[in-house]
Amino acid sequence: MTPAETVAAFITAIEEKRIADAVALAHPDISYENVPIKPITGRDGLTKTLEMFLGSASEVEWRIDAQHVDGNRVINERMDRFKIGDSWLELPCAGFFDVDEDGLITLWRDYFDMDTYQRQMSALSDQS
């Protein structure tokens, strides 16, 4: 698989909430960096964070609005959408992924505005 194919398979697994399949595409020492918070290293931390992000959503759609590839790096602008109750939480993200020669993701860094996430999560959780 090319780096772009690896990232596409990773995101599809996340959308289908197949967390183990997503994590299998991550290097054991992956650096998973949500920029507003502390970076996480390794598959266990990645698994727990994905469970946390996906847990409250009945559906998940991460729409790729633009994608760029530079060597082993894949960059995307995404709209990460989570269905909570009857409504969709929408979070614009800029994602940077590095993929090694074995097709494993060694770095995943997402830039986003935490308050944009928390404000919607709080409103939708109150509603449901």
Place this chain on the structure above:
Amino acid sequence: MTPAETVAAFITAIEEKRIADAVALAHPDISYENVPIKPITGRDGLTKTLEMFLGSASEVEWRIDAQHVDGNRVINERMDRFKIGDSWLELPCAGFFDVDEDGLITLWRDYFDMDTYQRQMSALSDQS
């Protein structure tokens, strides 16, 4: 100038607080999008926003940690640093710039965490 050179000149002008020189590299109808807040269209809005961001800083350094070019698009991971009083405010950003054939920036979209900015700005303003 190549798109990368245009973006480099734009960022250097910002660091040197030569706002008019920066804005001259922007298309008159530039879409300037700080993702956590509402997009701005045009040079006047760009000027006002840059004045606001740069106004309280005695020094400005926007460190480019990684840069990628895909056709007329330039992408960078930056650490935007603003010296406020005796301390530096540091804001990690992912920037996406589109540059047209005349070497003018038609789109500037920055992903960052607003709270990371506001929390530091508030602490440093109290201090000074």
